[in-house]
Each structure stands twice: as C-alpha cells, then as structure tokens.
Amino acid sequence: METLMAVTIGILFAVGVYQLLSKSLLRIILGTALLTHGVHLLLLTMSGLKTGAAPFLGQQAKAYTDPLPQALILTSIVISFGVTAFFFVLAYRSYQTLGTDNMEELRGEQGE
Amino acid sequence: MNNWLVLPLLLPLFTAVLLIFFKERIGIQRQISLASALVNIAVAGGLVYQVQQKGIQSLFMGGWLPPYGIAFTADMLAALLVLSTAVVSTACLVYSFGSIGEERERNYFYPFFQFLLAGVSGSFLTGDIFNLFVCFEVMLMSSYALIVLGGTKQQLRETLKYILINIVSSTLFVASVAYLYAATGTLNMAHLSVRIAEAGPGGVLSVISVLFLIVFSLKAGLFLFFWLPGSYGAPPAAIGALFGALLTKVGLYAIIRTFTLLFYQETATGHSLMAWMGAATMILGAAGAVAFRDVARIMNYNVIISIGFTAFGIAAATSASLNGVVLYLLHDMVAKALMFMLGGMLVQAAGTGRITEMGGLMKKKPLLGWMFFILSLALAGVPPLSGFAGKMLIIRGGLESGLYLFTAVSLASSLIVLYSMLRIFMHAFWGEEKTSAPAMPRKQTGMTLAAGGLFCLMIVMGLGSEWLYSLVSQAGDILIQPELYIEAVLRR
Numbered sequence: 001m002e003t004l005m006a007v008t009i010g011i012l013f014a015v016g017v018y019q020l021l022s023k024s025l026l027r028i029i030l031g032t033a034l035l036t037h038g039v040h041l042l043l044l045t046m047s048g049l050k051t052g053a054a055p056f057l058g059q060q061a062k063a064y065t066d067p068l069p070q071a072l073i074l075t076s077i078v079i080s081f082g083v084t085a086f087f088f089v090l091a092y093r094s095y096q097t098l099g100t101d102n103m104e105e106l107r108g109e110q111g112e
Numbered sequence: 113m114n115n116w117l118v119l120p121l122l123l124p125l126f127t128a129v130l131l132i133f134f135k136e137r138i139g140i141q142r143q144i145s146l147a148s149a150l151v152n153i154a155v156a157g158g159l160v161y162q163v164q165q166k167g168i169q170s171l172f173m174g175g176w177l178p179p180y181g182i183a184f185t186a187d188m189l190a191a192l193l194v195l196s197t198a199v200v201s202t203a204c205l206v207y208s209f210g211s212i213g214e215e216r217e218r219n220y221f222y223p224f225f226q227f228l229l230a231g232v233s234g235s236f237l238t239g240d241i242f243n244l245f246v247c248f249e250v251m252l253m254s255s256y257a258l259i260v261l262g263g264t265k266q267q268l269r270e271t272l273k274y275i276l277i278n279i280v281s282s283t284l285f286v287a288s289v290a291y292l293y294a295a296t297g298t299l300n301m302a303h304l305s306v307r308i309a310e311a312g313p314g315g316v317l318s319v320i321s322v323l324f325l326i327v328f329s330l331k332a333g334l335f336l337f338f339w340l341p342g343s344y345g346a347p348p349a350a351i352g353a354l355f356g357a358l359l360t361k362v363g364l365y366a367i368i369r370t371f372t373l374l375f376y377q378e379t380a381t382g383h384s385l386m387a388w389m390g391a392a393t394m395i396l397g398a399a400g401a402v403a404f405r406d407v408a409r410i411m412n413y414n415v416i417i418s419i420g421f422t423a424f425g426i427a428a429a430t431s432a433s434l435n436g437v438v439l440y441l442l443h444d445m446v447a448k449a450l451m452f453m454l455g456g457m458l459v460q461a462a463g464t465g466r467i468t469e470m471g472g473l474m475k476k477k478p479l480l481g482w483m484f485f486i487l488s489l490a491l492a493g494v495p496p497l498s499g500f501a502g503k504m505l506i507i508r509g510g511l512e513s514g515l516y517l518f519t520a521v522s523l524a525s526s527l528i529v530l531y532s533m534l535r536i537f538m539h540a541f542w543g544e545e546k547t548s549a550p551a552m553p554r555k556q557t558g559m560t561l562a563a564g565g566l567f568c569l570m571i572v573m574g575l576g577s578e579w580l581y582s583l584v585s586q587a588g589d590i591l592i593q594p595e596l597y598i599e600a601v602l603r604r
Contacts, residue, residue: 020280025272032279039286046294069293072242076286079249080279086256087275094268106269 005045012038025091025101029084036080040073116162117171117184119155120194120233123148128226138217142209145222149202152229156195163191164583168590168600170239178239178601179303185239185601188587189438193236193365196442199569200357200449201229203562207453208350210558211460216261216348224261228254228354235362239301239601241292244366245285248331252278255359259347270346277339281330288323295320302601305373305594313378321375321382325367325389332363334423335389337416341400344415345408349456352408356415357449361441364422368437371426372591379429387427391518393420394525401532407465407540410532411455414491417525418444424515424522425506433509435588439580440502443573447491447499450566451533454484457559458540467536472545479560481541483567488533490570492526498574501581 012034019031047069053061055070095101127148134140163169163186171184186194205225212221231251238244256278260271293299295316296307308317326336333340344355367386375382397416404410422444425437461477462470474481490497493504503526510519573580590596 020276028276032276032283035280035283039283039290042287043290043293046290048294068299069290072286072289072293075242075246079246080282082253083249083256083275083279083282086253087279090256090260090268090271090275093263094272097263097268098265103272106272 001049002045005041005049009038009041009045012041023103025095025103028103029087029091032087033084036076036084040076043069043073043076114162114169114171116155116159117169117186117237120152120159120198121184121230121237123152123155124226124229124233128223128230131223131226132220135220136218138214141217141222145205145226146202148226149198149205153195153198153202156191156198159186160188160191160195160583163188164586168597170601179298179300182243183239183300183302183601184237185302185597186237187590187597187600188583189365189368189591190236192438192442192583192587193361193445194233196445197229197232197236197358200445200566201225201354203449203453203566204350204354204357205562206565207353207456207559207562208348210556211350211456212348219261221258221261224254224257225354228258228358232358232362236365240299241301241304242289242299245282245289248285248362248366249282251359251362252282255355258351258354259343261347261351264346267346270343273339274343277330281327284323284330285327288320288327291316291320291323300601301369301373302598305376305598306602308374309377317375318378318381321370321378322385324370324375325382325386328363328366328370329389330363332360332367332423333393333416333419334363334367334386335393335396335420337393337397337419340416341409341412344412345406349452349459352411352456353449353452356411356452357445360415360419361445364419364426364441367423368426368591372429372434373594373597376429376594383427383429386423387515387518390420390423390427391521393417393423394521395420398525398528398532401528405467407455407459407467407536410467410536411451414451414529414532415448417529418448418491421503421506421522421525424518425509427518428506428509428513428515430509430512431588431592432505432512434591435581435585436502436505436507436509438502438584438587438591439577440499440506442580442584443490443498443502443570446566446570446573447487450483450487450563450570451491453559453563453566454480454487455536457556457563458484458536462540467539469546470540471543472541474541475545477541481537483563484533484541485537487567487570488530488537490574491533492530496574498570498577500574501577 016031016034019027047066052063052065053059055064055067131141169186173182231247234247256275260267296304298304330336344352394417397413400413401410422437425433457480459465490499493499
C-alpha cells in the first residue's frame with residue numbers, strides 16, 4: 001500500500017513542479033495546490049498505513065492508527081489554505097493592476 | 113518549568129489582536145505598539161538574565177512532559193536572539209512612525225508588525241520541529257502582508273515571487289518533517305537528537321539533513337537567494353530593515369539548531385556542503401554588491417554576503433567559530449537594520465536610489481554621512497567596532513578546522529563589503545551637489561532617533577564585546593555540547 005501511495009505522491013509532485021514552471025500565474029497556483037496535496041499525503045503515508053481503528057478511544061479497538069500525523073496534516077491544511085487564499089487574491093489584484101498573468105512579463109528590473 | 117518563556121511570543125500576539133480594534137485611531141495604535149515593544153525588551157532582557165543565572169530554561173506546554181507535549185526551550189542563543197529581535201524591532205517601529213505613511217498605518221501595518229514579531233520570537237524559542245514550521249508560517253504570512261502593503265506595481269510583482277518561493281520551501285519543510293518522523297518517530301528536538309544519535313551516522317538521516325539544509329537555505333537566502341534582492345527592495349525602508357535584520361536570521365538560526373543539535377555527528381555531508389554553499393554565497397553576493405548602482409540592491413547583496421559568512425562559521429563547527437557565529441549574528445541584526453534605515457534616509461534625502469545621480473550630501477546631512485561611514489567600517493569589521501570580534505572568531509575557527517580556501521574567501525568578502533558600502537558613501541556624500549531633491553516631505557525626528565539609537569547600540573556592542581562574549585560563550589558551549597540541551601529538556 002505504501003508503495004502505491006509513494007508512486008501517487010511522486011506523480012502529484014511531478015505534475016505540481018511542471019505546473020510551477022509554466023508561464024501562467026493560475027497554473028502556478030494550481031501547481032502549489034498539487035504540491036501541498038502531495039506533501040499531506042506524504043505525511044500520512046510516512047507514518048505508516050497499518051490497519052487500525054480510527055483514533056477515537058470510544059472504539060475500544062486493540063490497535064489504533066497513529067493520531068499525530070493526522071493532527072500535523074490538519075494544521076498544515078489550514079495553513080496552506082490561508083496562504084492559497086492570499087495568493088489567489090494577490091494574483092487577482094496584480095492582474096487588475098499590472099494587466100497580465102504571464103510571469104515572463106512580470107520581471108521588470110528597477111522601478112517601472 | 114518557567115512561564116516567563118512564552119511571554120516574548122504572547123506579548124506581540126495579544127498586542128496585535130488588540131490593535132485590530134483600533135483601525136482608524138492611528139495615535140492609539142502607535143502608543144500601544146510602542147508600549148508593548150518596550151515591555152517586550154524588558155521581558156527579553158529578563159529572559160537573558162534568567163538563562164545566565166540558572167542555565168537553560170524550558171516550559172512544557174499544558175504540563176505534558178517531553179517528548180509528548182510541545183516544549184519551549186530557551187538556551188543562551190535563543191534568549192540573546194529574542195533580546196536583539198526586541199531591540200531591533202522597537203527601533204524599526206520608531207523609524208516607521210516617521211516614514212511609513214498614514215495609508216499603510218490605517219491598513220493594519222502595526223498588527224502585521226506584531227504578528228511578525230510573534231512568529232520570529234516563537235521560532236527562536238520553540239523546541240519542537242513542527243512547531244518551528246508553524247512559527248515560520250506565522251512569520252511568513254505577516255511578511256507577505258507587510259511586503260505587499262501599499263500595493264504598488266513593484267510590490268505586487270515581487271510579492272508574487274516571494275510567496276511562490278516560500279510556499280515551495282514550506283512544502284519541502286513539511287516533506288522533510290514527514291521523512292524525519294518516519295525515520296525517528298518523534299518531533300521534539302531534544303528527543304530527535306537522541307534518536308538520531310542512536311541510529312548512527314549515514315544512511316537516510318544524512319539525506320534528511322541535506323533536505324533540511326535546502327529548506328532553511330531557501331528561507332535564509334544561503335546560496336538559494338535568487339528571490340532575495342528583488343523582494344527586499346520592494347517595500348519601504350522600515351519594512352526592509354525589519355526583513356533584513358530578522359527574517360534571514362531565523363533561517364540561519366534554524367540551520368544552527370538543526371546542525372548543532374540534530375545532525376552534529378556526521379560532518380562529512382551536511383557541513384561540507386554548507387561550507388561550499390557559504391563560499392558560493394559570499395562570492396555571488398560580492399559580485400552583486402559590486403555590480404549594481406542602486407542603493408537598495410547594494411544593501412540587499414550585503415545581506416547575502418553576511419549570510420554566506422555566517423554559514424561558513426557554522427560549517428567550520430569549532431568552539432571558536434560557533435562563538436563567533438553567535439556574536440556575529442547579534443552584531444549583524446543591529447547593523448543590517450541600521451544599514452537599511454540609513455539607506456532609506458539617504459534615498460529620501462537624495463530623491464533618487466541611483467548612486468551615480470547623488471552627490472555632495474555631506475554639507476546638507478553631516479550626521480547621516482558620518483553614521484553611514486562608521487557603519488560601513490563596522491560592517492567590514494574594522495577593530496574597535498562591533499563586526500570585528502565575531503568575524504575574527506569565525507576566521508580563527510575556519511583556520512583551526514583547516515578550511516583555508518574558504519577562510520580566504522570570507523576575508524576577501526569583508527573587503528568587498530567595505531568597497532561596496534564606501535562606494536555608496538563616496539558617490540552620495542562627496543563631490544558636487546547634483547540632486548535637486550525635493551524639500552523634506554515629513555519630520556524626520558523619529559527616523560533619526562531610531563537610527564541614532566541603533567548606532568549607539570552598535571558602538572556599545574563593539575566596545576563592550578568582551579562583556580558580551582561572556583554571554584555568547586555560554587551560548588556557544590551549548591552549541592558545541594548538545595548533551596547539555598538534551599539533558600535540560602529530557603531529564604526533568
């Protein structure tokens with residue numbers, strides 16, 4: 001199971017990086033979203049996918065899944081959600097002000 | 113257990129929340145944030161005193177003993193960095209009163225400022241690797257807001273790049289934490305150190321150490337600094353000073369922690385890579401500092417050179433060089449903030465950022481001129497001033513560990529720093545008056561006060577470096593003997 005997840009995460013990373021390197025700003029933001037998906041799945045996978053009950057004590061199970069990475073992922077999800085929301089609004093604002101979403105045209109050295 | 117430890121984090125956090133309620137009342141916002149900043153200095157000073165008297169202090173959140181809960185740990189290094197953060201940020205705050213402008217102040221400048229401080233202090237004090245990530249994000253989110261606040265075209269453009277690079281590096285950070293958790297099964301730094309030592313050198317842990325080096329290099333601007341020159345030049349000088357003094361230092365602090373506490377055993381991979389990266393950073397930074405004719409660019413490349421220099425000190429990893437790194441970091445935080453402040457005043461006085469269009473400012477601004485001149489000498493490390501002691505110790509450490517080539521590069525980099533700063537000085541202050549600068553737009557008392565205060569502090573740090581060294585050597589002892597840190601956290 002871990003191998004399958006590793007391959008999937010690898011594909012997510014590859015697609016994410018490919019999108020990051022494109023010219024359009026929206027594709028780049030989607031690329032960052034794919035990267036964060038990949039990394040959250042990685043956190044889940046790296047702590048082991050052994051079968052066990054969901055981490056609720058009421059389940060009375062013999063073994064539970066590791067609760068720590070789930071908390072880490074939840075933290076990381078909200079953080080990346082906040083950053084992505086900010087990034088989208090920033091992209092919208094710079095499209096309005098600068099009139100382009102092409103990263104090639106956004107270089108500009110000094111001043112305007 | 114010592115609840116004092118969480119105050120440098122809590123105080124700015126509560127101040128920021130409080131300030132949100134006073135959006136339109138700029139006067140009140142200024143008073144509250146100044147009062148909080150002064151209290152913060154006192155708190156941080158108290159922390160340094162406690163650590164000096166009683167050794168490493170730790171606080172276990174919620175009473176959960178490590179490794180299960182989140183532990184805040186203040187050794188001398190963290191306490192000193194928190195103190196200098198408090199001092200530098202207060203100066204930046206006073207500087208921004210006179211320079212930032214009402215538009216920005218009304219749009220939550222001061223709350224963002226305080227959130228940034230909370231993130232920086234939290235990163236210095238935390239003893240948990242995932243908590244370090246969260247504090248990094250608190251700091252970075254506020255820095256995104258501060259860098260784009262105002263919304264000029266240049267700011268928007270540079271913020272897009274700055275956010276993108278930081279999202280990528282944060283993603284890599286989480287990935288590295290995932291690998292480290294899989295390899296060791298813990299997140300507390302002291303416990304991690306024990307587990308890594310048990311696993312022994314080599315194998316997957318050296319790969320993880322290199323991953324962490326890449327992550328923190330992206331944050332600190334060590335070799336992977338391509339995003340830095342553009343983005344630090346975009347916001348106003350007060351924010352640039354804050355960034356130049358604090359943000360890259362947090363990345364460097366994280367490098368110091370990971371490579372003295374976690375991955376200290378095997379120096380073949382991580383440390384030697386770091387030495388190469390440091391040397392490359394110094395060379396490329398020097399090339400940039402010499403090539404540009406723009407005050408902001410030259411200053412940004414000076415920041416990069418000092419990052420490379422510090423990394424070289426960490427990589428040398430002898431007792432002398434680590435003491436030197438701590439001393440140099442303290443000097444650099446003050447001096448870099450001062451550099452950006454004086455640069456901002458210079459650009460305002462000249463009405464242009466290009467040094468070729470400036471000239472003859474010495475008659476109009478003698479105080480600024482002399483402060484800039486002495487700062488240039490301090491940055492280069494001329495003996496009575498504050499940059500000297502740290503640089504000398506780092507060079508000695510480099511020679512002791514036999515890194516002769518890199519030591520030569522770092523000595524040469526000091527010359528380039530001096531050349532690039534004096535080039536600004538000679539163009540701007542000597543010669544004929546060239547500029548038809550507009551009359552001073554605003555009162556400059558706040559800016560002069562802040563810069564003057566930091567300048568005096570820099571002089572005092574230089575003259576009193578022997579006294580400072582007694583504190584610094586206490587920090588250096590823990591860096592060279594991580595057992596002390598582990599003992600203090602785990603054996604309670």
